[in-house]
Amino acid sequence: MNKYILEMNDISKEFTGVKALSDVNFKVEEGEIHCLIGENGAGKSTLMKVLSGVYPYGTYTGDIVFEGEVQQFNKISDSVNAGIAIIYQELALFPDLTVYENIFAGNEIKQGGFIDWNKTIVEAKKLLKKVNLEVNPDTLVKDLSVGKRQLVEIAKALSKEVKLLILDEPTAALNEDDSENLLLLLKELKKQGITCIMISHKLKEVISIADKATVIRDGKTICTLDAKKEVISESTIIKNMVGREIEDIYPKRVHKKHGEKILELHDWSAYDPQLGRQVVKNVNLHVKKGEIVGIAGLMGSGRTELALSIFGNAKSYKLEGDLVWNDSITNLKHTKDAIKAGIAYVTEDRKDDGLFLLQDIKSNISAANLKGISDKGVINVNEEIKVGEQYKDSLHIKASSLEQLVGNLSGGNQQKVSIGKWLFVGPKLLILDEPTRGIDVGAKFEIYTVMNKLIEAGLSIVMISSELGEVLGMSNRVYVMAQGQIKGELSIEEASQEKIMELATQ
Structure with missing residues (x-):
């Protein structure tokens, strides 16, 4: 039996009173490919951010044991120095730099205090061969396909002598061929002794590659499936992923x-x-x-x-x-x-794309339909207040007044303001x-009630x-x-x- 390279014991993490992780236990054996599965919001990425030091020691409870020693990662570089590398779905590459510059960015090969570019290129070629990527290291990253950029990220991780490689939805943006090549590469890296954790929603890929698969649901560990002991099937994974009543x-x-x-x-x-x-x-x-x-x-x-x-x-x-x-x-x-x-659209990102957080409620509600409160191009302040009060009351927006800054509202009330903003344009x-x-x-129930009233009035959603x-x-x-x-x-x-x-x- 292989020893555990990683043990995360009783990990809990809260955000302003909301428990994102609750006593999660996650163990990975040395030299295996271990898939981490769960619905959106289940806690997978939060757990990996705890592991990688994005959420530093002291902001969570529980222990991280890596290679037999309890770790206290206070920043990302601490986990990197220990031999842990994480590759996110949004790749962290510099598009206007070359492949070899990206591979050794932050980990430059130096000679006498200066970067040794010749040796950098030689080592980059070795790493590119290791990840089966046939490109000139002088190529700018922006000129590569998404699949090839993914391989450059892996080469970058390997340049730091990674022992545990974590990939967050690595094939989400790849076509079938690139996805297949990446999965083959992970199997090859496994033969070379590198342990992999892969977060994925694609169950067919999980089944084809996983030695073990751990399911997380609502911030808790549900089960770990072992391909050596049982057949890991889609139905078994799905049952554990969604096994709760509405x-x-x-x-x-x-x-x-x-x-x-x-x-x-x-x-x-x-x-x-x-x-x-x-x-x-x-x-x-x-x-x-x-x-x-x-x-x-x-x-x-x-x-x-x-x-x-x-x-x-x-x-x-x-x-x-x-x-x-x-x-x-x-x-x-x-x-x-x-x-x-x-047609109106309420964005999923209300803070960045949907609202003006430094403006008040009435200004946000009127923002998409200024003509509706204007006379000859001049905003009628009294009309803006009237409209603001109308939606504040009908949507049950809890605020001290219409002048309250939207950035100071709760998430639920911000969402109601965002919905009110688009209802004011009179959509069908x-x-x-x-x-x-x-x-x-509670805020969810209120928004659902608003949705029901809207469709009863003939709106479509x-x-x-x-x-x-x-x-x-x-x-x-x-x-x-x-x-x-x-x-x-x-x-x-x-x-x-x-x-x-x-x-x-x-």
Whole structure:
């Protein structure tokens, strides 16, 4: 039996009273590939940030034991010096530097106090060969594909004599060939004695590569599956990932017959020039008047990209296919066109993209429709106050006054302000991207109640959510996305957490 290279014992971590990790136990044997699995928000990334020193010693409870010794990592460099390297989904490379400069950035080879560039290039070639990447080390990173950049990141980790390599969703942005090459590389590194932890939502990849797989749910360790002792199956993983009852926090509503289709997408695709790939592929869907359509899927599945492509192509994708709005093929070239047509979008990132945190409540609510409170180009302050009070009351925004800065509100009340801002433009279709992320159960219930009132009034809602309970508790129909594609459409009667997860991990 191999010895444990890593033991994380009884790890707990809180954020302002919210327990992100609760007595998590996670053990990794030397020389194995150990997959860490769980839904979005389960605590996987938090656990790895504790391990890597992003959350320093003293900000959590429990022990990290690495190579038999209790560790107190106070910063990232402490874990790196111990032999631990983590590669995040968002790669930390310098695009305008060469491959060899990136590999040894922060770990330069020096001779007499100066960087030895000749030796740097020689060593970079050795590392590139080790990760099976055939590129000239003089190549600028920005000229490489995403898959090749991923390999440069691994070469960079190997340059620091890594003993434990952690990869966070390493294949999320890769095509099938690049994904397969990466998995083969991990198996090769295993033969060379390097231990790997891989966080992944793609269950087929987990099954193909994992020696062990640990499932985390709601910040707790649920189980560890050992491929030597039992067959690790998708059904077993899914059962442990979603093995909880839907909380009774979804307000009841009468399911009535819905109206005509207001939005249809036919073979809808979006190409992102910056990423150099399609982020939405041949999507066909429709939304009827007075219904909530859920869009489920895992991180990187293309849900937000789909929403942005509908909302006036906010990211300037190259679009193909037809968008039919109220029975007419429509070209929404800009977000203002979408707003004018009657489409509104509440972003998943309310702090950075959705709100002006240093402005007050009334200013935020009126921000997307200044014409609605203006007379001949001049804002009518009294009208702005009137509108602000209207939404403060109808959405039950808890604040001392309309002049309270939005940045000082709770997450739930910030979200209500964000929703109020877009309701003031008078939409017919409201796209809600992660509408209850980071807010408490009470605020969730209030937002769900608002959603029900909106559809009873004839509004249509597209709800993107990572919470399967929320999708099942609020939707009339569910589309499931993976890799930019719609993998299935489910009526709410036939939908289940297991069915959604099966489609989302294809």
